[in-house]
Amino acid sequence: MKIPSPENCRTIEAPENYGVYQIKNFKTKEFIQFGESKVCQFRMQSLFPKPCRGTNNEDKRIYIQTTKIGNRTIKAESKEEAVRL
DSSP states (O other): OBOOOGGGGGGOOOOSSSEEEEEEETTTOOEEEEEEESSHHHHHHTTSOTTSSOSSOHHHHHHHHHSOEEEEEEEOSSHHHHHHO
């Protein structure tokens, strides 16, 4: 799924609880970032400029806004399940 534009960052589809996320460069097919999060939707939104979320991902924000990026998220029931996934 394509990451939405910064203006639409609040519409990003991701689990509102535990989950796993993957961010991939469409052109090179390389994974840029992946991991697990307690609130997966907030983690994905943290990659967007303010006023969405977060304050410490400036380099990632610039890269995501200048590159064709896709993402995938998977819901988990607990942190342990997210880590296993």
